Amino acid sequence: MxxxxxxxxxxxxxxxxxxxxxxxxxxxxxxxxxxxxxxxxxxxxxxxxxxxxxxxxxxxxxxxxxxxxxxxxxxxxxxxxxxxxxxxxxxxxxxxxxxxxxxxxxxxxxxxxxxxxxxxxxxxxxxxxxxxxxxxxxxxxxxxxxxxxxxxxxxxxxxxxxxxxxxxxxxxxxxxxxxxxxxxxxxxxxxxxxxxxxxxxxDEQSAELTKYAANSFLAVKISFMNEIAILCEKLGADVDMVRRGIGTDFRIGKHFLYPGLGYGGSCFPKDVQALSVSSKEAAYDFKILNAVIAVNKLQKEFFINKINNYYKGNLKGMKFAVWGLAFKPNTDDIREAPALEVIEQLLAGGATVTAFDPEAMPNVKKQTKLAIDFAPDQYTALTDADALIICTEWNEFRTPEYEKISTLLKSKTIFDGRNLYDPEKMKQLGFYYESIGREKVSI
Ligand SMILES: NC(=O)c1ccc[n+]([C@@H]2O[C@H](COP(=O)([O-])OP(=O)(O)OC[C@H]3O[C@@H](n4cnc5c(N)ncnc54)[C@H](O)[C@@H]3O)[C@@H](O)[C@H]2O)c1
Structure with missing residues (x-):
């Protein structure tokens, strides 16, 4: 054809x-x-x-x-x-x-x-x-x-x-x-x-709505787990355990249950928003969607607050290494990427940032005005940084050379927005380690 x-x-x-x-x-x-x-x-x-x-x-x-x-x-x-x-x-x-x-x-x-x-x-x-x-x-x-x-x-x-x-x-x-x-x-x-x-x-109308319903439902799952993660921290539970505990129920399914920095990308934010507006125009207040939008916004703040709290609100003169810029791994797409908002907040606080992403750096250079440095590889980004901040779960970040991280960072501090590492292991290695919905590891 x-x-x-x-x-x-x-x-x-x-x-x-x-x-x-x-x-x-x-x-x-x-x-x-x-x-x-x-x-x-x-x-x-x-x-x-x-x-x-x-x-x-x-x-x-x-x-x-x-x-x-x-x-x-x-x-x-x-x-x-x-x-x-x-x-x-x-x-x-x-x-x-x-x-x-x-x-x-x-x-x-x-x-x-x-x-x-x-x-x-x-x-x-x-x-x-x-x-x-x-x-x-x-x-x-x-x-x-x-x-x-x-x-x-x-x-x-x-x-x-x-x-x-x-x-x-x-x-x-x-x-x-x-x-x-x-x-x-x-x-x-x-x-x-x-x-x-x-x-x-x-029919055409049902097909059009199917796409919004699919993306919105997935966004609901993400925001729900992000709230469960917050609750885990408050109640002393571990979100990894809860995730596995519920994901094995076939009615729930194991996908889209990972807490993190909130959803981003070119689809979910705009589609959830658009369905909420469509609903309003049809004289129906889609309450769940409005809550999902609010939770997603809060989730980034929740992560940034962890960093701010650790440094007692004073980021001036700090230097951060950021791993991951794309809104998710295996793409160079940075539209609505949570990393960009995290970086904006760090810069607004007076910090400097050196970032590394396997594919998305050219797009960040081209499409944003972020005043940051780019490193040629993930380890160079760490040189003299006060902490490592992980924003995208690229495979190469999953099993890093911890020795190298320890040596290159000024302080063995990691804020992990994607729960890549085992808190127990981080404890043994002597890192200060904060992730989402899991035990905070203090030195
Ligand atoms: N990106 C995804 O993962 C994804 C998944 C499913 C659905 N969608 C939907 O698909 C649509 C496209 O998304 P995308 O991510 O591919 O967008 P995109 O921005 O990557 O691509 C759109 C392309 O259209 C071109 N364009 C704009 N006006 C044009 C015109 N008048 N004539 C010819 N080309 C023109 C642009 O130059 C651009 O190359 C959106 O509605 C999006 O919501 C996207």
């Missing part, structure tokens, strides 16, 4: 590459000329495990193309995927200007009788499929009515495991009222669900 993907970011590039991997001819369209140039010349623009290999293969085999021209990109495509940003708008709802802007442009270039399936892959509020349809007809005229269908096909990939998630999805959600579009989607996704995972068909 010939497929166009509009928007070549984390979702668009992964989707386009994976569609090409199953034999389709894919053209990815982006307004960012430099991104298109880099991708066309074989340079990958994001870090995502496993992506580069299949990207190069499909580029070389001529199944993957890049352009800035919407008209050229969609010319022979049966399917047009919209993988465009839906950032938080003014009142907290999802801003649809990118989606509706492209819908408007599509209306001007779609040809009556040349049937296309237009697929919303972005995370969009209920009612967006109707708005996209209306925008296309408003700019293209009613003669286009039978020439396209709209499908809502939310994406559930996790950054850091995006290729695996895309190639072997737990489920594919397809929202459409058109049988014709459903058949096209079935044909496209069959190779991805050969192991029996379902393609779930539903």
């Amino acid at each position: 010939k497929i166009a993907v509009v928007g070549t970011g984390y979702v668009g590039l992964v989707s386009g590459t994976c569609f090409a991997e199953t034999g389709n001819q894919v053209t990815c369209i982006d307004i960012d000329q430099s991104k298109v140039d880099r991708l066309s010349s074989g340079e990958i623009t994001i870090y995502e495990p496993g992506l580069e290999k299949i990207f190069n293969r499909n580029l070389k085999e001529g199944r993957l193309h890049f352009t800035t021209s919407l008209q050229d990109g969609i010319k022979d495509a049966v399917l047009i995927f919209l993988a465009l940003p839906t950032p938080t708008g003014e009142n907290g709802s999802a801003d649809l200007k990118y989606i509706l802007g492209v819908a408007n442009d599509l209306g001007k270039i779609l040809v009556p009788g040349d049937y296309k399936v237009i697929v919303d892959k972005s995370t969009v509020p209920v009612g967006t499929a109707d708005k996209v349809r209306a925008a296309i007809l408003a700019s293209g005229g009613d003669q286009l009515t039978a020439s396209f269908d709209i499908v809502s096909n939310p994406e559930f990939l996790r950054e850091g495991a995006a290729v695996e998630d895309f190639m072997k999805p737990d489920r594919v959600v397809v929202g459409t009222s058109s049988e014709r579009a459903q058949k096209v989607m079935q044909q496209l996704y069959e190779p991805f669900v050969r192991q029996g995972n379902p393609i779930i068909y539903m």
Whole structure:
């Protein structure tokens, strides 16, 4: 099949590459000329495990193309995927200007009788499929009515495991009222669900809400565990034990039960917020979501307070090493990364920071104005620092050379926002060690 993907970011590039991997001819369209140039010349623009290999293969085999021209990109495509940003708008709802802007442009270039399936892959509020349809007809005229269908096909990939998630999805959600579009989607996704995972068909509205419900539910789990962790500290319990104790219950499940610095990234914060606003607009106060948002904000403060309390509120002249900048491991994405907020607070307190992240440092340099130093490796970051602060659970931080940490730090002090180390071991090694929801180890 010939497929166009509009928007070549984390979702668009992964989707386009994976569609090409199953034999389709894919053209990815982006307004960012430099991104298109880099991708066309074989340079990958994001870090995502496993992506580069299949990207190069499909580029070389001529199944993957890049352009800035919407008209050229969609010319022979049966399917047009919209993988465009839906950032938080003014009142907290999802801003649809990118989606509706492209819908408007599509209306001007779609040809009556040349049937296309237009697929919303972005995370969009209920009612967006109707708005996209209306925008296309408003700019293209009613003669286009039978020439396209709209499908809502939310994406559930996790950054850091995006290729695996895309190639072997737990489920594919397809929202459409058109049988014709459903058949096209079935044909496209069959190779991805050969192991029996379902393609779930539903109406557009339910598909749109499914994505928000999924992300919001996961955010609820995270915030719930973060509050349990706080309670553990107050009551002398150990959150690792509690997590294992409840995670073995199949009704609860063991995923998303790790306390930490609160959720970040480009999805959860904006999606939870957007669902809360959508709910308000539908005259319903979604109480759990509002609590989740508040807890998530508090969780970062909870961690920063640990540092402030230890230094009695005086961070002036302190030097901190920060391990991890990405919002989670295995990605270079720093959107809403908790590390950035922790660093901002340290700098505001008069401290200096030297950071290391295996993949995200170029993005921090490019996208933020944080006045920090960057170290070439995790150990160099420690030189003469007063403490190590861990913000992202990259694998290489899990079993570090403790000897080296002891020697390089000015003081053997670690604030661990990801519970990477065993408090008992830290005690034996003579560290001052604070983590989340577990015993504080004093020297
Ligand atoms: N990142 C994730 O893990 C993830 C997962 C599931 C769903 N989503 C949703 O998918 C959507 C896209 O997210 P993302 O993280 O890929 O965004 P992104 O910011 O990484 O990529 C968006 C791309 O769209 C391009 N773009 C903007 N306007 C354009 C236009 N008019 N024409 C062509 N290209 C244009 C941008 O240049 C950018 O390359 C969002 O709605 C997001 O919520 C993201």
